[in-house]
Amino acid sequence: MSLPGLTILTKRADFVAASRARRVSRPAFTVQMRKSERTEGIRVGFTCSKKVGNAVARNRAKRRLREAARLVLAKQGKSGCDYVLIGRRDTTASRPFDQLCHDLETALKDLHAT
Template sequence: MTPPEAPAAQAGNTPPAVSVCLEVLKKRSDFLAAARARRQGTKGMMVQARHRGDDSGEIRVGFTCSKKVGNAVLRNRAKRRLREVARDVLLRDGQPGWDYVLIGRAGATVERDFASLKADLGYALKKLHGPT
């Protein structure tokens, strides 16, 4: 017996994955450079941001969660939530030519409701891009 087919997703209704919209940071040196730059903490996450100073005009983002967040299941869940928040908020409020690192917080990133996580990232971006 074959399983029933899942309903086909309508074209244009689902946003593309983060890796399609934003370039994902993978090198340790990029994460360290962001760690030396500006940072803003919120209840749901810590956001580090730096202006690269190049003309590529793309937004790059990285995600990390330490073992303080919990076991591997909780860390992966936190990173999945951060990726979804980044897709929603950074495409709208992020600035081209900047690197962002979203760091999960113990308990809060996994347990906080999704709308509050999006509001946290929006608040952090306003503070980071505001007057120095």
């Protein structure tokens, strides 16, 4: 799967490295961002633990996060950065999509400000 203008993170090492970086939490998700010296462009990863629900619920939450990232990160993400979006139980799948996108926009502003 590919998102226009974004590269998908697939290696565990990239997720682990992002887990030690800056993070911002919003009602529907948490965003982790780390500056990556070895890559150009915007890389993004998505994860939802079993706490989010069964496979259907996790997949739905990740689909919503992918679409929000496609719309927001492609425009407001910084080149050379890795982003990981972590879904939350109930709220990621049920939050209105426009609020989900707004949450991602404000999270990116907070991450880029520091």
